[in-house]
Amino acid sequence: MTSNKKSVSESVKNLEKPVDLTPENLKEIHNLMVQGRVLEERLVKMSKMGEGYFWIGGPGEEAFNVALGLLVDKGHGPDKDFIHLHYRNSALMLALGAPPIDAIRQMKNVETDPYSGGRNFVNHYAKPEWNVVPVSSCIEPQHSQAIGTAHAQSQGRGKGISVVIGGDAGTAEGDFATALVWASRPVNPLPLLVICTNNYAGISTPYSGQHGETEIADRGRAFNVESRKTDGNDVWNVYEALQTAINYVRKERKPYLLELDVSRLHGHSSASGANRVTNEADCVESFEKELEKIKILSPKEMDKIREDWQESILNDLKQVRTEPGPDPHSIFDHVYADKNGDKGRDTLAAQIGLDYAADTAAHFAAKKLKAKKG
Amino acid sequence: MATVAQAIRMALAHAEDNLELKDVFGEDVGPPLGGAFTVTQGLKTSWNSPLDERGIIGMATGLGLAGSRCVAEVQFCDYIFNTIDLLKLAGNACWTSMGQYPMPITVMTPVGSGIHGSVYHSHSFDSKMVQIQGWKTVMPSNAYDAFGLMLAAIKDPNPVMFLKPKALLRAKGKKLIPGEPKNAKELKKMIDMPVTKEEQAKWRPKFPKLTDPEIEIGKAYKYQEGDAATVVAWGRMQPIVEDITNKFKSERDIYLDVIDLRTIYPYDWDAIRSSVERTGRVIFVNEDTEVCNFGEHLIRRTCDELFYSLNVRPRLIAGKNVPGVGLSPILEESTQPQPWHVEKEILSLVEEPA
Numbered sequence: 001m002t003s004n005k006k007s008v009s010e011s012v013k014n015l016e017k018p019v020d021l022t023p024e025n026l027k028e029i030h031n032l033m034v035q036g037r038v039l040e041e042r043l044v045k046m047s048k049m050g051e052g053y054f055w056i057g058g059p060g061e062e063a064f065n066v067a068l069g070l071l072v073d074k075g076h077g078p079d080k081d082f083i084h085l086h087y088r089n090s091a092l093m094l095a096l097g098a099p100p101i102d103a104i105r106q107m108k109n110v111e112t113d114p115y116s117g118g119r120n121f122v123n124h125y126a127k128p129e130w131n132v133v134p135v136s137s138c139i140e141p142q143h144s145q146a147i148g149t150a151h152a153q154s155q156g157r158g159k160g161i162s163v164v165i166g167g168d169a170g171t172a173e174g175d176f177a178t179a180l181v182w183a184s185r186p187v188n189p190l191p192l193l194v195i196c197t198n199n200y201a202g203i204s205t206p207y208s209g210q211h212g213e214t215e216i217a218d219r220g221r222a223f224n225v226e227s228r229k230t231d232g233n234d235v236w237n238v239y240e241a242l243q244t245a246i247n248y249v250r251k252e253r254k255p256y257l258l259e260l261d262v263s264r265l266h267g268h269s270s271a272s273g274a275n276r277v278t279n280e281a282d283c284v285e286s287f288e289k290e291l292e293k294i295k296i297l298s299p300k301e302m303d304k305i306r307e308d309w310q311e312s313i314l315n316d317l318k319q320v321r322t323e324p325g326p327d328p329h330s331i332f333d334h335v336y337a338d339k340n341g342d343k344g345r346d347t348l349a350a351q352i353g354l355d356y357a358a359d360t361a362a363h364f365a366a367k368k369l370k371a372k373k374g
Numbered sequence: 375m376a377t378v379a380q381a382i383r384m385a386l387a388h389a390e391d392n393l394e395l396k397d398v399f400g401e402d403v404g405p406p407l408g409g410a411f412t413v414t415q416g417l418k419t420s421w422n423s424p425l426d427e428r429g430i431i432g433m434a435t436g437l438g439l440a441g442s443r444c445v446a447e448v449q450f451c452d453y454i455f456n457t458i459d460l461l462k463l464a465g466n467a468c469w470t471s472m473g474q475y476p477m478p479i480t481v482m483t484p485v486g487s488g489i490h491g492s493v494y495h496s497h498s499f500d501s502k503m504v505q506i507q508g509w510k511t512v513m514p515s516n517a518y519d520a521f522g523l524m525l526a527a528i529k530d531p532n533p534v535m536f537l538k539p540k541a542l543l544r545a546k547g548k549k550l551i552p553g554e555p556k557n558a559k560e561l562k563k564m565i566d567m568p569v570t571k572e573e574q575a576k577w578r579p580k581f582p583k584l585t586d587p588e589i590e591i592g593k594a595y596k597y598q599e600g601d602a603a604t605v606v607a608w609g610r611m612q613p614i615v616e617d618i619t620n621k622f623k624s625e626r627d628i629y630l631d632v633i634d635l636r637t638i639y640p641y642d643w644d645a646i647r648s649s650v651e652r653t654g655r656v657i658f659v660n661e662d663t664e665v666c667n668f669g670e671h672l673i674r675r676t677c678d679e680l681f682y683s684l685n686v687r688p689r690l691i692a693g694k695n696v697p698g699v700g701l702s703p704i705l706e707e708s709t710q711p712q713p714w715h716v717e718k719e720i721l722s723l724v725e726e727p728a
């Protein structure tokens with residue numbers, strides 16, 4: 001067994017991969033990538049079947065997401081890494097240890113959605129235990145916020161860094177420049193890793209017509225920010241690129257800009273149909289080919305892994321179908337921080353005008369009855 | 375007596391020592407200037423930010439996400455408009471995350487007219503700010519409240535917008551902050567930055583030990599009890615209302631019921647309701663533009679809930695609904711409510727037959 005492992009590891013090295021990943025690493029990465037892909041495929045299906053209103057996510061970004069999820073220093077507070085996500089990072093959350101059922105809960109906007117209680121779109125995470133700050137649909141302000149967590153980290157003795165992720169089109173927003181300007185100030189450089197996932201599109205607008213710069217990574221060079229553009233689809237390549245960048249930021253306490261080429265395998269979102277595209281690189285497919293070639297996993301084993309996740313995630317959905325929606329009167333909760341168990345309720349807002357929530361339960365019950373009869 | 379600017383500065387110094395305030399920042403907030411209105415002179419944690427308001431609000435939000443307390447400044451509220459979505463995000467982080475990410479930050483910004491500030495130094499922000507939910511918004515009208523409300527803002531685990539009426543920043547208080555030296559000259563010597571570069575190089579402020587008056591956000595201040603009519607004002611309009619109140623009392627034997635709202639949101643409805651139920655007459659006075667003015671909301675609520683207590687129609691005094699405040703004093707006085715407008719309208723409210 002041991003000798004077998006060694007020979008596999010050697011064969012990996014022999015392929016001159018940029019980073020040495022053990023068979024265990026590779027199997028773990030593969031498992032997470034497949035889990036992520038299956039989850040996203042389920043979420044897409046849910047949107048098509050009316051089991052959720054809107055889908056946006058990251059099929060095609062699993063190699064990058066899983067590698068990053070495994071490489072960050074996960075935990076709570078400024079000594080650990082802060083993570084400011086885009087809306088295509090489901091596989092990163094899985095790599096951190098999030099159960100797929102929670103994404104399904106958010107997709108179905110049920111009360112048990114631990115990230116937003118049925119308030120936000122799918123893939124809009126928030127998890128303070130892991131410093132995953134709330135994701136917003138608004139493009140790019142996470143870059144303006146990430147300088148704040150990085151600033152808090154620059155004040156302490158800890159080694160925590162902030163990581164912020166955004167798309168290529170979003171770099172046109174001022175917030176992208178804000179991150180570079182504030183993180184590179186000579187009086188107080190910030191431990192901030194800025195990652196641009198470049199899928200060469202913003203919804204329907206092609207990259208080619210909108211960017212005068214040769215590459216997005218060039219923007220960093222103007223601020224003397226260490227910058228690099230590379231492929232985000234190849235597991236070994238993206239793992240090495242992220243490891244190098246993270247180590248640099250952690251050690252030097254300075255910013256780094258990493259531009260990664262990635263794919264968008266189901267288009268922009270459910271609004272554009274979310275159908276599978278075939279003309280873009282598929283990181284799961286190419287990784288599986290490679291794993292077969294270097295004899296880490298056989299096609300049969302990989303099929304089994306996929307089928308197991310499909311079954312398990314379908315069971316998750318069946319469970320979520322039994323879970324209730326949010327309480328209509330909860331709309332005023334958590335407007336503010338909880339104070340002595342008051343759930344942060346905005347009691348003033350609740351006093352103003354008509355009480356719509358009073359009718360909501362009856363309205364939904366009638367709707368359900370009508371649907372049943374129909 | 376401390377000025378409003380000095381009071382805020384002392385509150386910030388007090389919070390650095392007692393409330394874990396770690397960062398006070400914004401454009402020209404740190405040395406050498408210490409703020410466009412001297413509010414941040416001599417502080418330990420103040421620093422100059424890039425000229426980037428979105429970055430300032432984003433930085434504050436990120437600090438809040440990391441659980442750190444800060445006071446960020448936008449140099450004039452006229453320049454805060456490009457941060458609206460960032461303010462919205464700071465205001466909804468707690469709500470969208472079901473309470474998992476409270477946002478314990480304070481943003482301060484000078485507001486309003488009265489210094490010949492023309493188009494870009496005269497805007498108000500109170501009526502816009504109340505539309506950004508999840509925030510609390512306060513606006514003091516005097517030095518004592520400025521001190522107490524700033525401490526309340528910093529202590530609050532929620533985002534608080536602290537609006538500084540810029541025409542009042544140099545106004546001296548009438549009520550001593552607990553622990554404040556009685557002699558204004560002495561205070562000036564202790565905490566105002568000297569004028570010459572040589573003096574500045576050696577200068578260290580000596581902030582007096584003050585006691586937190588524990589002003590509650592959400593509680594209005596009753597300036598005077600009376601039965602003639604309810605007057606609700608805030609910020610720069612409050613001292614104007616106070617002068618009129620005193621004049622009416624001494625010259626006309628009219629006793630107004632005067633409420634300094636202090637907190638714009640969540641506002642003290644109990645204070646307004648109990649007063650209007652008694653007087654049956656009410657006027658709301660502020661200087662933001664009058665269409666969709668916050669005072670209009672208060673009138674709507676008055677009509678919804680207190681309609682049958684009213685003897686006469688409720689009134690609003692606010693700024694004219696034009697794109698800006700013109701530089702010429704002729705234009706400014708025709709745009710922004712002046713003491714004589716307020717006086718005339720209060721008198722008409724009091725004298726209208728029921």
Ligand SMILES: Cc1ncc(C[n+]2csc(CCOP(=O)(O)OP(=O)(O)O)c2C)c(N)n1
Nearest residue numbers: 137138139166167168169170199201202203
């Ligand atoms: C500030 C803002 N403007 C517009 C939109 C609508 N919108 C949603 S996604 C998107 C394109 C984003 O493209 P990119 O940054 O490349 O990210 P990608 O979706 O390709 O990952 C747009 C315009 C938005 N959400 N936020």
Ligand SMILES: [Mg+2]
Nearest residue numbers: 167168201202
């Ligand atoms: Mg894109």
